[in-house]
Amino acid sequence: MRATGHGRRKARALPRAGFALLVAAILVSSLLPFLWILRTSLMSSREFSGGVAGLLPADLTFSSYAENFADETFLRSLGNSILICLASTVLSVLLATLAGYALARLRIRGAGIILGFVLLAGFFPVLAMVGPLFLVYRELGLLDSPAGLVIAYMVYTLPLATWLLKNFFDQIPGSLEEAAMVDGATRLQVLWRVVVPVALPAVFTAAILSFILAWNDFAFAVSFLQTPSEFTAPQAIVNFGQSQFQIFYNRIDAAVVVITLPVVLLVLFAQRRIVSGLTAGAVK
Amino acid sequence: MARPSSDRLGYLLVAPTVLILLSITAFPLAYNLWNSLRHVVLTDPSSAGFAGLENYRALLGDPQFAQVLARTSLFTVVSVSVQMAVGLMVALVLHRRFRGRGLVRAAVLIPWAVPTVVAAISWKTMLDPQSGVLSFLFGVDTAWLAGEWTAWIAIAVADGWKTVPFVAIILLAGLQVIPGDIYEAARVDGSGAWHAFWKLTLPLLKPALMVALIFRTLSALLIFDVIFILTGGGPGDTTETLSYVTWREFLVESDFGGGGAVSVLMLVLSLVIAGAYTRLFRLDRREG
Numbered sequence: 001m002r003a004t005g006h007g008r009r010k011a012r013a014l015p016r017a018g019f020a021l022l023v024a025a026i027l028v029s030s031l032l033p034f035l036w037i038l039r040t041s042l043m044s045s046r047e048f049s050g051g052v053a054g055l056l057p058a059d060l061t062f063s064s065y066a067e068n069f070a071d072e073t074f075l076r077s078l079g080n081s082i083l084i085c086l087a088s089t090v091l092s093v094l095l096a097t098l099a100g101y102a103l104a105r106l107r108i109r110g111a112g113i114i115l116g117f118v119l120l121a122g123f124f125p126v127l128a129m130v131g132p133l134f135l136v137y138r139e140l141g142l143l144d145s146p147a148g149l150v151i152a153y154m155v156y157t158l159p160l161a162t163w164l165l166k167n168f169f170d171q172i173p174g175s176l177e178e179a180a181m182v183d184g185a186t187r188l189q190v191l192w193r194v195v196v197p198v199a200l201p202a203v204f205t206a207a208i209l210s211f212i213l214a215w216n217d218f219a220f221a222v223s224f225l226q227t228p229s230e231f232t233a234p235q236a237i238v239n240f241g242q243s244q245f246q247i248f249y250n251r252i253d254a255a256v257v258v259i260t261l262p263v264v265l266l267v268l269f270a271q272r273r274i275v276s277g278l279t280a281g282a283v284k
Numbered sequence: 285m286a287r288p289s290s291d292r293l294g295y296l297l298v299a300p301t302v303l304i305l306l307s308i309t310a311f312p313l314a315y316n317l318w319n320s321l322r323h324v325v326l327t328d329p330s331s332a333g334f335a336g337l338e339n340y341r342a343l344l345g346d347p348q349f350a351q352v353l354a355r356t357s358l359f360t361v362v363s364v365s366v367q368m369a370v371g372l373m374v375a376l377v378l379h380r381r382f383r384g385r386g387l388v389r390a391a392v393l394i395p396w397a398v399p400t401v402v403a404a405i406s407w408k409t410m411l412d413p414q415s416g417v418l419s420f421l422f423g424v425d426t427a428w429l430a431g432e433w434t435a436w437i438a439i440a441v442a443d444g445w446k447t448v449p450f451v452a453i454i455l456l457a458g459l460q461v462i463p464g465d466i467y468e469a470a471r472v473d474g475s476g477a478w479h480a481f482w483k484l485t486l487p488l489l490k491p492a493l494m495v496a497l498i499f500r501t502l503s504a505l506l507i508f509d510v511i512f513i514l515t516g517g518g519p520g521d522t523t524e525t526l527s528y529v530t531w532r533e534f535l536v537e538s539d540f541g542g543g544g545a546v547s548v549l550m551l552v553l554s555l556v557i558a559g560a561y562t563r564l565f566r567l568d569r570r571e572g
Contacts, residue, residue, distance in 0.1 A: 022377050023388060030391045033406035033445065036417050040409055051414065099301035106294030114298055121305040125506050125554055127527040128547035129308060131534035132315035154304050162301055187293055216399045218509040219527075223535055234401035238513055249409045256402050263397040271390050274397070278450070279457035 034260070041065070041254035048250040064254035068240075073228050074255060077236035080146060081259070084232060085214040088150045092157035093207045097199075100165030101191055105174070115166065122159030129155070130223045137224060144230050152220045157210035160277075164209070167280055168202035169195065205277040208270050212263055233259045313551060320544035327538045339545040348521065349529070349546075356525040360504040363440045367500055368493070370444070371451025378452065379459045396449035404513035407442035432522040435515050439523060443510050447503070451496045458492025459485070491565075498561045502554055526550050 040048070041064050043057040068074050099118070103111050133152060134143070142148030172195065180190045196203065221235040228236070237255040267274065320339050323331045343349050378389055395403065410417045411428045418424040428434045462485065470480045486493075508527035511517060517524040517532070524532070530550060533543030 019377070019380070019382070022373075023382065026374055026377060027388055027391055029445070030395055030449070032417070033403075033410055034394070036410050037406050040415065048415065095301045095304070098297040102294040102297035106297070107291050108294040108298065114302060118301065118305060121309045123502055123554065123558060124309040124313075125527065125530075125547070125550050127506065127508055127530040127534075128316060128551050129312040130531065131540050131543045131547060132312035132319070133308065134534060135315070135540060151304070152308060155308050158301055158305055212397050218399070218401050218512070219531070222512065223531065234399045237405065238401060247412075249412065249415055252405060253409055256405050260398050260402050263399070264394055267390060267393050267397045271386075271393060274393065275389075275453055275457070278453055 037253040037256050040249050041257050043250045045248055045250055048248060049246060064250045065258070068251060068254050068258070073231070074233075074236060074240070076229050077231045077233045078258070080230060081215065081233040084146045084149050084153070085211055087146070088153040088157055088214045089207050089210040091150065092154055092161045092210050093203060096158060096161035096165050096206060097191075097196065097203065099162050101169050101195060103162070103166045104169035105177075106187075115163075118159050118162050121155060124155065126155065126219050130219065134223060143224050144227050146230070148224050149217075149220055149232070152224070153214045153217060156213040156217065160213065161206040161210050164206045164277055164280055165199065165202055168199055172198055201273070204270075205273040208266055208273055209277045212266060212274075215259075215263060313548075316544040316547040316551075318544075319540045320548050322541050324540040324544070325538055326540070335541060339541045340549075343542065343545050343549070352524055352526060352529050355523075356505060356507075359436065359440070359507070359525065360501060363443060364497070364500045364504050366440070367444050367448050367451055367504075368497060371448045371496065372455055372493075374448065374452035375455035375459055378456050392449045392452060394449075395446050396453070398446070400446060400509040401513060403446040404442050404510045407438060407445065408514055411438055429515055430519055432519060435519065435523050439507075439510055439514055442514060443504070443507060447500060451500060454496040454499075455489065455492050458489045462488045494561065494565045498558060501557055501561070505554065505557070506550070526553075 039056065042060050042062070044059065044061050044063045045067070047057055047059065102108060103115055108114065129152070133148075137143045137145075137148050142151075176194050176198070177190045180194045181187075185193070215234075217232070218234050218238075221232040222238075225231055225235060233255075237252060237259065240252045240255055321335060321337070323333050323335045323338075325331055374392065378385065378392065408429075409415070413419055413425040413427045418426070426434060428438045466484055466488070467480060470484055475483070506527045507525055508531065511523055511525055511528050512531075515523040517528050526546065527550070530543055530546045533539050533546055537543075
């Protein structure tokens with residue numbers, strides 16, 4: 001199924017140098033912003049205000065990082081983000097496993113409509129939900145609370161996770177489950193002991209994508225959280241390092257590097273899974 | 285193999301997912317519809333009451349809102365077109381075999397994975413007139429975010445940087461399922477690479493192109509984070525988009541009736557676009 005013939009033939013048509021230039025352009029435009037914020041983050045506040053002349057800061061220092069980590073609001077916001085995103089990831093994957101299995105294997109009237117709705121929910125305009133949810137959260141005391149965000153983040157994570165897992169369960173042969181059920185296991189036992197172990201790769205993929213999507217949120221956080229100690233990290237860094245006279249990009253960028261690190265690591269270690277999860281069902 | 289008890293279990297298993305999604309999507313939609321027909325201004329509780337279509341009339345009669353619609357649409361059309369073209373080019377490059385391809389693919393994936401906040405702040409740093417990369421390399425000290433058109437360019441660049449990788453990944457997956465022997469056959473026919481691209485690659489890539497197009501159009505139409513961080517809707521209100529106006533109505537003006545009306549319009553617009561695309565796609569498949 002590989003389309004290598006096509007690739008090789010075009011290789012001759014396109015001059016090698018031009019191709020190398022394209023690859024270089026893609027690399028540079030993908031990575032330049034990172035290198036630039038990395039550079040800025042390694043300056044001291046004093047050097048940053050003075051205006052930097054060289055490509056590298058004159059005295060490379062981690063002082064911006066140290067200042068950030070000495071800042072309790074920033075530390076708290078990191079903790080909040082990790083807690084909220086992990087909670088919504090675990091919860092979504094758990095619920096999506098149950099729903100995906102039922103949609104793939106059990107007889108449910110209107111299964112097609114249910115699946116269609118779950119997918120459509122992922123396209124719902126987030127900002128349209130912010131107002132009504134704000135009113136409800138205000139009544140329920142969920143404003144300024146991690147729980148409110150965990151629930152709201154499901155709109156990012158549940159549709160994708162359910163779709164991924166349902167697709168995966170569809171591909172597992174039913175014979176394993178039948179054998180276990182002949183031995184007297186119940187459906188739930190079969191799901192937990194037979195199906196989930198086989199589906200672990202898909203479960204991990206769903207978890208990684210869910211975490212990345214939850215980590216990406218800004219709109220819900222900036223609408224529901226009002227007390228700085230409750231802020232998520234992406235929300236906290238927006239107003240970071242601003243004094244009356246100057247924006248200290250060195251501190252902002254050090255914070256940016258810190259909150260970028262988890263997803264960069266995920267990408268480096270789980271590139272294949274992420275790509276396969278993102279494209280599942282997209283190209284049939 | 286389904287036992288009688290399986291049916292009830294099935295509903296039980298999908299219930300939590302469906303209930304949560306209903307309560308955070310369908311319910312807010314209904315609540316918005318209801319609010320959009322009433323006066324609901326939190327800072328002015330005495331005005332509360334039924335308003336009929338007043339919120340919609342105010343919105344549709346407001347020339348500023350017409351501008352918001354126009355600039356959001358213009359941004360969507362222009363930025364999505366460019367993103368699709370660039371994404372296709374990146375996908376074609378990544379489809380070729382070359383040394384270090386795995387590394388380049390990972391590098392391309394990173395902008396997609398970083399939070400939008402990070403993308404926006406990175407570009408804000410890059411474009412800063414004093415400490416930015418353009419001022420460093422070329423001595424350009426344009427205050428990008430201070431002018432209307434330059435601010436839009438900055439927004440499009442920051443948004444495109446994060447979203448082109450998504451287009452590229454989807455299209456690359458589409459390229460990978462095109463069987464290579466089709467091209468062999470075309471080569472026997474003696475048609476050139478350019479011809480093969482237009483006559484074979486593009487038509488066969490259509491499903492992937494449609495998926496990328498739907499996702500990108502809807503999220504460009506609803507752009508919020510990048511605007512909030514880069515410009516806050518400014519200078520003046522020249523970069524306010526649909527989502528931004530919705531947010532301002534809800535959380536700055538505390539007007540949940542007016543915000544509800546914008547939300548309803550925004551949802552209708554998204555559904556119409558999603559519906560139109562899928563219809564087009566289906567018609568197309570039937571003919572093909």
